[in-house]
Each structure stands twice: as C-alpha cells, then as structure tokens.
Amino acid sequence: MKMKMVKKLVAMALVSTMTLSGLAACGDTKEEKSAKEETGKEEGKETEEGKQTLKLAAFKGGNGEKIWEDIAAAFEEEKGVEVELEMSSELDKDLTKSIQKGEFPDVVYYNLGQKSGFTETMLKEGAVADISDVFADEELKSRLLDGITDGTDAQPFADGKIYLAPIFYTPTGFWYNKNLFEGENKKYDLPTTWEEFFALGDAAKADGVALFTFPQSGYLDATMYSMLAQAGGTEFYQKAIKYDKDTWTSETGKKVLDTLGKLVSADYTEKDTVANANADGGFKINQQNVIDNKALFMPNGNWVIGEMAASTPEEFRWGMMPAPKWDGDESQTMYTFTEQMWIPAEAENMDLAKEFIKFMYSDKVVDILLNNETTDKETGTTAPAPVVAPVKxxxxxxxEGTTKDCYEASTADNIVTVTGGWVATEPIEGLNMKEAVYGPAYGVNTGEMTVEDWQAQLTETWEKCAGALK
Structure with missing residues (x-):
C-alpha cells in the first residue's frame, strides 16, 4: 500500500464554493487526452507489476488513521490490487488543488455538512458519479439496514439516484453525565418533554449549572431535523427538507423554531458557548463543560467519547437521550447521522472504485471498524473508538457500554428514526447553507438576533433553495 504524504497547505486560501466546471478546465487538454488514448492505458491505472491501483482519499478526522490503513490493506489482499492512500485533515483543500491539475482520486471519504461544503459543491457541479448500480446488487441490499440508502444523505437530489454511499452510521441525541441522573449520586430526573426539560433548566440554574451547550452551531443540525419530524411527522419532514415554502411560517415550523430559540438563548445555554464555538478548538471546551458539570446536555454523537477520552475522568459515565418531545406525543424522534463515501465522475478506475464501496460493507471491514482505536496526540492515550457500518x-x-446503549436506544419501540437532510440544489451564489440555517443560533444567544429574524432568514433561504432544485 502506498501512502501519499499530504502537506497541510495552511497558507493557501481556496474558496470552497469555487465551481468545479472552472476547475475541470484546468485539466487535460485535447492533445493530452489523445496521447493517453494512443497508449491504450490511462496514467497511474496500473503499477509496474501490472496491478491495478486504486486512489483512495480519506478525511483524517476523529476515527484516526489506522482504520483506513487497515481497510486499504484488507482490500489489497482481497483483490490483489494496490491502494494509494491519501489522508489529510484538509482534504477539501488538497483535492481542490489536485482537481485544478486534472487529477482525481478514485474514491473519496468526505462527508456532507462540513464547513467547506466541498462534497455539496461537487454534487451541485455534477462531479460525483451515480452509483445506484452498486446498491442494485441483491446480495448487498440484503446485508444493509432497511432504508439506509433512501434518505437524502444517499440520494441528495431526492430523484431515486444514489450518489453517496453511507458507510458509517451513528444515532444522535442529547449527551449528558449519567451520574447526575441515576445511581447513588443522582441529582435530577431525566426529562422526556420540553416542558420538563426547561423546568430542569430552571432548577439547575439555581445550582449554578446551565441546561445546555453546543460545540458549534452546526451541531444543531440533527436537533433541528429530529424536531421537525417530531413536531410534524414524516410527511412534514420530507416537505421541509425539500424546501416547502410554508415550512417556517406554518404553526409546526414556528413551534420548532420558538423551542429551538428558547433552547439556545442566554437563559438556558452556558454563557461561554458562543465564544468557545468561534475560537480555534473551542468546540472541545464546550464539550468539556458537560463533563465538568457546567452544562447538563449537548447535541452530539458517540464519536464524542473517543474525542474527549483524554480529559474524561474514569468515573464519568456518558448517557444519550433523544431530543425531548412535546406534551401528548407518544413517541420520540431520533436522527441518525451517516458518513459518506463517493466516487468522482472523472475517476479513472470506476469499476474498481465501485468494488471498493461494496467491500466497505463486508464482514472484514465491519470487524475492522468495530475494533477501531484512536490515540490522543497530546497525551498518547489510546482508547476504543468503534465505528459501526450500516450492516445488519x-x-x-x-x-456492552454507552456506545451499544445508544444504538439499542435508536431501535426501541417508542423511537422513530429519521435520516437525510436538506436536498441538494444547483449552486446558489453567496449562500452558505450551514451558516444560513444554524448560524443565527449565535445571534439569538447574544441578543443580536430574534427568533423572528431567524425565521425570516430561513424563509428567504428556503425560497432560494426551492428555486434552485435540480
């Protein structure tokens, strides 16, 4: 396996919303393409030994590096090929630079919802391959969790075509210190309704503890999705993610936004949340505030366990619950987050890339994921960090433990699980979806914006997106 060493190009200022059609123009000229056709082989497609080479580009994040090294080695052994593995914490910038030169990886692991919007941009520019045929395989379909490829995190245009492979999945919810809610040192009762939740916030405030914090505003995405589905049901949720014009002016939409606005207000959110969220690495301080009992709840996924392992006391016990329900609701809604892999439309080894995506759901990879460990760079502490594939x-x-409890909770009889997200659109000049939808939480907290301002911004954003649907 070849490791492609990637230098961090910190000084390089690249605009993430740059159109890929412009970038593609920097690729091969007609003469260069003709030269390739004459040789009968595309450059880099095979090694000197005649092996095919798969170029795999993976975001270097919370799951660590070894997980991809092990998966690449397993694929090499299984298929008799070579994998050229590129890992980078600034993968969006590195790939943008490569694309400018007409160089494309065969497979990319880079999720939707990142600050750069790189995957969304690639989708909007038609630069991601349709991989519906991969999931038409009956054997593969029988292995996957029901409905895992039905959401917009697999079918971003909601047109029945799959462009993104959901390779990992994680139930999300409100994370908290379990020791405060059960056991001999129990201090509070775990709320299930919003009325109980805010009443707990009033009681905790008297103890000098905030009800809520959030790492950064983007972490409110799963909360907003689950609240929309909780308040209006599946039909309302499906309309909302497709930019129905009445989403935020409807009684249901206003109920969601009023509740969310109250949640992120200075009355209930830890006082330094916004400052920390906008500081370099400050999101971890907000997460630490739950561990240190400065705030009771935060939205997150089970990756937070490994992410905060070095600063989590041994006696601390994580817990996770769904976002509260409104009075009278029989069930609660939980949003399931997926991480995606995709193939560039210009990939040289398209067939091999599709084989690799199928391989991601094999028993071999399932076991590699479950046995994953991460090492904290500062302390050298190694901790289990299992990753779960959407395989039955x-x-x-x-x-046994917190992570398993989270997955079991997502399949409980009284839980309705939702997936997907805002449907992809044509490029919209000047629109940063993440900032437009979740950014106002900062302003509502500081008093610079009202919930009505947030509603107006969302309504305007929905109008733009509806007009740019593919």
Whole structure:
C-alpha cells in the first residue's frame, strides 16, 4: 500500500464554493487526452507489476488513521490490487488543488455538512458519479439496514439516484453525565418533554449549572431535523427538507423554531458557548463543560467519547437521550447521522472504485471498524473508538457500554428514526447553507438576533433553495 504524504497547505486560501466546471478546465487538454488514448492505458491505472491501483482519499478526522490503513490493506489482499492512500485533515483543500491539475482520486471519504461544503459543491457541479448500480446488487441490499440508502444523505437530489454511499452510521441525541441522573449520586430526573426539560433548566440554574451547550452551531443540525419530524411527522419532514415554502411560517415550523430559540438563548445555554464555538478548538471546551458539570446536555454523537477520552475522568459515565418531545406525543424522534463515501465522475478506475464501496460493507471491514482505536496526540492515550457500518447485526457485536446503549436506544419501540437532510440544489451564489440555517443560533444567544429574524432568514433561504432544485 502506498501512502501519499499530504502537506497541510495552511497558507493557501481556496474558496470552497469555487465551481468545479472552472476547475475541470484546468485539466487535460485535447492533445493530452489523445496521447493517453494512443497508449491504450490511462496514467497511474496500473503499477509496474501490472496491478491495478486504486486512489483512495480519506478525511483524517476523529476515527484516526489506522482504520483506513487497515481497510486499504484488507482490500489489497482481497483483490490483489494496490491502494494509494491519501489522508489529510484538509482534504477539501488538497483535492481542490489536485482537481485544478486534472487529477482525481478514485474514491473519496468526505462527508456532507462540513464547513467547506466541498462534497455539496461537487454534487451541485455534477462531479460525483451515480452509483445506484452498486446498491442494485441483491446480495448487498440484503446485508444493509432497511432504508439506509433512501434518505437524502444517499440520494441528495431526492430523484431515486444514489450518489453517496453511507458507510458509517451513528444515532444522535442529547449527551449528558449519567451520574447526575441515576445511581447513588443522582441529582435530577431525566426529562422526556420540553416542558420538563426547561423546568430542569430552571432548577439547575439555581445550582449554578446551565441546561445546555453546543460545540458549534452546526451541531444543531440533527436537533433541528429530529424536531421537525417530531413536531410534524414524516410527511412534514420530507416537505421541509425539500424546501416547502410554508415550512417556517406554518404553526409546526414556528413551534420548532420558538423551542429551538428558547433552547439556545442566554437563559438556558452556558454563557461561554458562543465564544468557545468561534475560537480555534473551542468546540472541545464546550464539550468539556458537560463533563465538568457546567452544562447538563449537548447535541452530539458517540464519536464524542473517543474525542474527549483524554480529559474524561474514569468515573464519568456518558448517557444519550433523544431530543425531548412535546406534551401528548407518544413517541420520540431520533436522527441518525451517516458518513459518506463517493466516487468522482472523472475517476479513472470506476469499476474498481465501485468494488471498493461494496467491500466497505463486508464482514472484514465491519470487524475492522468495530475494533477501531484512536490515540490522543497530546497525551498518547489510546482508547476504543468503534465505528459501526450500516450492516445488519453490526451494532449487536459492540461491547456492552454507552456506545451499544445508544444504538439499542435508536431501535426501541417508542423511537422513530429519521435520516437525510436538506436536498441538494444547483449552486446558489453567496449562500452558505450551514451558516444560513444554524448560524443565527449565535445571534439569538447574544441578543443580536430574534427568533423572528431567524425565521425570516430561513424563509428567504428556503425560497432560494426551492428555486434552485435540480
């Protein structure tokens, strides 16, 4: 396996919304393409030994590096090919630079919802391949969790075509210190309704503890999705993510936004949340505030366990619950977050890339994911960081503990699970979706914006997006 060493290009200022059609123009000229056709082989497609080479580009994040090294090695052994692995914490910038030169990886692991919007930009520019045929395989379909490829995190245009492979999945919710809610040192009762939730906030305030914090405003995405589905049901949720014009002016939409606005207000959110969220690495301080009992709840996924392992006391116990429900609701809604892999439309080894995506759902990879560990760079501490593939039975193999509890909670009888997100559109000049939708939480907290201002901004954003649907 080749490791492509990637230098961080910190000084390089690249605009993430740059159109890929412009970038593609910097690629091969007609003469260069003709030269390739004459040789009968595209450059870099095979090694000197005649092996095919798969170029895999993976975002270097919370799951660590070894997980991709192990997966690449397993694929090499299984298929008799070579994998050229590129890992970078600034993958969007590195790939943009490569694309400017007409160089494309065969497979990319880079999620929707990142600050750069790189995957969304690639989708909007038609630069991501349709991989519906991969998931038409009956054997593969029988292995996958029901409905995992039905959401917009697999079908971003909601047109029945799959462009993104959901390779990992994580139930999300409100994370908290379990020791405060059960056991001999129990201090509070766990709320299930919003009325109970805010009443708890009033009681905790008297103890000098905030009800809520959030790492950064983007972490409110799963909360907003689950609240929309909770308040209006599946039909309302599906209309909302497709930019129905009445989403935020309807009684249901206003109920969601009023509740969310109250939640992020200075009355209930930890006082330094916004300052920390906008500081370099400050999101971890907000997460630490839950560990240190300065705030009771935060929205997150089970990756937070490994992410905060070095600063989590041994006696601390994580817990996770769905976002509260409104009075009278029988069930609660939980949003399931997926991480995606995709193939550039210009990939040289398209067939091999599709084989690799199928391989991501194999028993071999399932076991590699479940046995994953991460090492904290500052302390050298190694901790289990299992990752779960959306394969039937995978979550059942998890060891007993918080992570397994989260997955079991997402399949409980009284839980309705939702996936997907805002439907992809044509490029909209000047629009940063993440900032437009979740950014106002900062202003509502500081008093610079009202919930009505947030509603007006969302309504305007929905109008723009509806007009730019593919």
């Amino acid at each position: 039975g995978a979550a059942e193999k998890l060891p």
